[in-house]
Amino acid sequence: MRGSGNRQTHRVAVLALDGVYPFELGIPARIFGAADGRYEVLTCTVDGRPVRTNADFTVTVEHGPEALGTADTVVVAPIAPESVSTDLPDEVAAALARIRSGTRIVSICTAAFVLAAAGLLDGRRATTHWQLADEFRRRFPHIDLDPDVLFVDDDPVLTSAGAASGIDVCLHVVRKDHGSRLANTVARRCVVPPFRDGGQAQYIERPVPESGAASTAATRAWALERLDEPLTLDDLAAHARMSRRTFARRFNDEVGLSPGRWLIQQRVARARHLLESSDLPVDTIAGQVGFATAASLRQHLHTAIGVSPQTYRRTFQTTR
Known part of the structure; x- marks a missing residue:
């Protein structure tokens, strides 16, 4: 350096x-x-x-x-x-x-x-x-x-x-x-997407919906405003006005991930932002991003980046 x-x-x-x-x-x-x-x-x-x-x-x-x-x-x-x-x-x-x-x-x-x-x-x-x-x-x-x-x-x-x-x-x-x-x-x-997880699929078989087919983009935007809620596949499919099976298939075609895995990625990303930019307790952050408990947040954060919330905060909050 x-x-x-x-x-x-x-x-x-x-x-x-x-x-x-x-x-x-x-x-x-x-x-x-x-x-x-x-x-x-x-x-x-x-x-x-x-x-x-x-x-x-x-x-x-x-x-x-x-x-x-x-x-x-x-x-x-x-x-x-x-x-x-x-x-x-x-x-x-x-x-x-x-x-x-x-x-x-x-x-x-x-x-x-x-x-x-x-x-x-x-x-x-x-x-x-x-x-x-x-x-x-x-x-x-x-x-x-x-x-x-x-x-x-x-x-x-x-x-x-x-x-x-x-x-x-x-x-x-x-x-x-x-x-x-x-x-x-x-x-x-x-002007590029801020986060695509390394584990996301390289090759998406059908990245653009067929002509006339509904997209899941609006439902993804809707979900991002409600990460603190216990969203289920049924909730997402209902918002998109699709059957569970059709929604899950189309979502994977467009994003390269299952709806559940995508939600976890978005919740971890939001948690990281809050750990960096606020002094909120870990329990509070877990609730705000839709993880049921602080233990669940710790587990998902460790899986994503290999550190605990406290370690992540100590490392990056100083860069504010």
Whole structure:
């Protein structure tokens, strides 16, 4: 961490390899750059020279591999998977070897192949784009791959799925470092959804309702105003004027989660906001977000982020 005025600046080094996908390459600078100066983002290549993208242009960078050795977080941007062999080119392996022990490392999409080839995923859970799961397993059968999720946080190594899940994992990092208030602010500035849980499905079979079919969006908005109430599937289906079965199927088609799991995610997110922004007792917060007891809130919060309400509050309330 580097000093920046009265607070510390977290250095993020983004590694662009030959054939990099330009959209994903720009995600870290866009997300971390919107976090009120808490992050410094440096883009580098393995030799400091320009790299070709998988589009019709080349990217020129300011930094070489030395940036990796000074980073608090390293993000590896994706490239075409056929460009990644199980044996990394010497210059790529040498660049990755500069990363200090304990540094947080994030891969976006196919960059999981790069981390795997470098041995950085050995003994860890990981994910990558769902279409490449079979190829990943063929090349790296010893790695515990979960192709059904948006990202996996196996601290200090995080892997994410395709394209927009790079936004999700970077927002997750901001939330983890500075709490949901700043992460929500960053999301608003970037006009992206503030929270998609890492366990959410990568691939939703039918994300857009069929022509003429009713959507569950209005019912989701209605539920968010009533999280303190003991909402049931019957309540949600009745509001949407659908049968239980139709509502549950359509909800999963649109959101990629069951109604029950989605409600828990929203309640945990609201609880985190209240823990950060208020001095309300945990019992009171539990009631306001729809958990029957403080014990239930503790259990769900621990499942989501691995800490107790008290620990979360001590960590993030100071960032107000």
